[in-house]
Amino acid sequence: xxxxxxxxxxxxxxxxxxxxxxxxxxxxxxxxxxxxxxxxxxxxxxxxxxxxxxxxxxxxxxxxxxxxxxxxxxxxxxxxxxxxxxxxxxxxxxxxxxxxxxxxxxxxxxxxxxxxxxxxxxxxxxxxxxxxxxxxxxxxxxxxxxxxxxxxxxxxxxxxxxxxxxxxxxxxxxxxxxxxxxxxxxxxxxxxxxxxxxxxxxxxxxxxxxxxxxxxxxxxxxxxxxxxxxxxxxxxxxxxxxxxxxxxxxxxxxxxxxxxxxxxxxxxxxxxxxxxxxxxxxxxxxxxxxxxxxxxxxxxxxxxxxxxxxxxxxxxxxxxxxxxxxxxxxxxxxxxxxxxxxxxxxxxxxxxxxxxxxxxxxxxxxxxxxxxxxxxxxxxxxxxxxxxxxxxxxxxxxxxxxxxxxxxxxxxxxxxxxx
RNA sequence: GGAGAGGUGGCCGAGCCGGUUGAAGGCGCACGCCUGCUAAGCGUGUGUAGGUCAAAAGCCUACCGAGGGUUCGAAUCCCUCCCUCUCCGCCA
Numbered sequence: 001x002x003x004x005x006x007x008x009x010x011x012x013x014x015x016x017x018x019x020x021x022x023x024x025x026x027x028x029x030x031x032x033x034x035x036x037x038x039x040x041x042x043x044x045x046x047x048x049x050x051x052x053x054x055x056x057x058x059x060x061x062x063x064x065x066x067x068x069x070x071x072x073x074x075x076x077x078x079x080x081x082x083x084x085x086x087x088x089x090x091x092x093x094x095x096x097x098x099x100x101x102x103x104x105x106x107x108x109x110x111x112x113x114x115x116x117x118x119x120x121x122x123x124x125x126x127x128x129x130x131x132x133x134x135x136x137x138x139x140x141x142x143x144x145x146x147x148x149x150x151x152x153x154x155x156x157x158x159x160x161x162x163x164x165x166x167x168x169x170x171x172x173x174x175x176x177x178x179x180x181x182x183x184x185x186x187x188x189x190x191x192x193x194x195x196x197x198x199x200x201x202x203x204x205x206x207x208x209x210x211x212x213x214x215x216x217x218x219x220x221x222x223x224x225x226x227x228x229x230x231x232x233x234x235x236x237x238x239x240x241x242x243x244x245x246x247x248x249x250x251x252x253x254x255x256x257x258x259x260x261x262x263x264x265x266x267x268x269x270x271x272x273x274x275x276x277x278x279x280x281x282x283x284x285x286x287x288x289x290x291x292x293x294x295x296x297x298x299x300x301x302x303x304x305x306x307x308x309x310x311x312x313x314x315x316x317x318x319x320x321x322x323x324x325x326x327x328x329x330x331x332x333x334x335x336x337x338x339x340x341x342x343x344x345x346x347x348x349x350x351x352x353x354x355x356x357x358x359x360x361x362x363x364x365x366x367x368x369x370x371x372x373x374x375x376x377x378x379x380x381x382x383x384x385x386x387x388x389x390x391x392x393x394x395x396x397x398x399x400x401x402x403x404x405x406x407x408x409x410x411x412x413x414x415x416x417x418x419x
Numbered sequence: 420g421g422a423g424a425g426g427u428g429g430c431c432g433a434g435c436c437g438g439u440u441g442a443a444g445g446c447g448c449a450c451g452c453c454u455g456c457u458a459a460g461c462g463u464g465u466g467u468a469g470g471u472c473a474a475a476a477g478c479c480u481a482c483c484g485a486g487g488g489u490u491c492g493a494a495u496c497c498c499u500c501c502c503u504c505u506c507c508g509c510c511a
Contacts, residue, residue, distance in 0.1 A: 045470060
């Protein structure tokens with residue numbers, strides 16, 4: 001959420017951000033409501049002040065056993081009026097708050113303007129595309145040959161998009177999660193968290209999934225809880241409504257969770273195998289930092305995510321999203337796209353974003369700065385990484401002519417665990 | 420799910436038969452004074468948000484889990500919801 005004062009003072013900047021992000025918040029209505037709100041607030045305060053004064057006088061008279069009937073009857077009309085204004089104010093505030101939730105974050109000034117992914121900026125790439133002396137298979141064929149997945153049975157028990165990992169496939173996936181958690185914990189200094197995967201409405205609103213994405217999420221009607229689409233949601237909201245001590249910052253969390261996405265309307269598009277799923281596992285990094293340090297933190301997190309791909313020796317590229325591809329809450333986002341030899345395409349395995357104070361303002365996450373002033377922290381998060389497309393890249397990159405897979409050295413110790 | 424107790428400022432903790440209570444008292448913290456040092460002691464200060472103002476100061480308003488209600492006036496009375504604790508039931 002943006003500060004209403006900021007919106008008031010930078011209307012055209014906000015208007016441009018809405019347009020560049022292909023959003024449709026009603027800015028004029030917001031300004032109108034803001035105006036109205038301030039007028040009502042002023043009227044309320046003025047009248048309330050009068051009421052407080054006279055009520056004090058009534059109290060005094062009663063104490064002295066004097067007659068206060070005159071004042072009380074006088075005040076009864078004031079009380080009525082006050083109630084009326086208060087009702088209007090409540091309505092106005094509610095509408096304004098709702099409207100403010102539909103205003104997207106403002107893209108960082110360096111973010112390329114463009115309406116879709118074709119305007120994304122290529123930053124760099126790492127490694128090279130692997131060469132094969134044979135025609136490389138795609139991950140599904142490799143998984144079949146090695147009995148790593150059972151997608152038909154996943155579809156039977158839940159539906160398409162709910163994968164079943166079998167035997168070595170299940171082990172491999174689990175080891176990837178373990179490896180990534182430990183890597184970030186030991187080498188990058190993140191604190192591991194285990195968090196709920198069902199969260200309530202305020203939590204979903206805090207990070208910006210609600211109100212916009214309500215239909216993209218699984219919802220448990222009975223309890224009004226949502227299945228999380230990413231660990232970003234519970235982990236960022238962990239500190240909602242809190243005032244953090246300056247000495248606590250930066251906070252760096254890493255958490256593994258299953259993620260659930262309805263992916264409504266995306267059937268048939270890049271959905272083969274593990275490419276696009278309703279349920280998948282992801283290791284997520286989240287940071288809470290001082291505002292001046294958030295863009296350095298963004299670069300650091302990008303490197304943290306890249307380190308995993310590098311440890312596995314997977315070719316990838318880094319892309320900076322343009323305004324039109326940027327998510328609702330993000331100010332700046334890098335995507336990591338890993339090379340998939342089987343499909344001849346780059347697949348998104350990580351998204352690393354700086355939300356600046358957008359989420360912090362929604363969720364009420366503040367800290368006291370060196371001068372003792374209240375400030376909103378900046379929040380960031382990045383996948384590190386999502387397992388399905390990582391599996392795709394691993395299987396396809398390390399496939400052998402005989403259909404087997406050569407496991408990267410980094411994962412071997414995890415797979416060879418003996419008890 | 421059932422019964423009971425409770426949710427007050429950074430923390431502890433009064434107030435809860437309605438009327439200078441943003442809120443006693445204590446602790447903590449900050450600054451100052453005092454004292455070889457430390458400790459003790461003394462004094463002052465110590466929330467957030469909104470509004471007003473060019474801005475600061477100042478002033479006004481709101482906030483005692485959340486939301487409604489009663490009243491001239493509510494932390495205090497009533498209703499609903501949320502959370503915590505204890506006991507019972509149920510279950511991985």
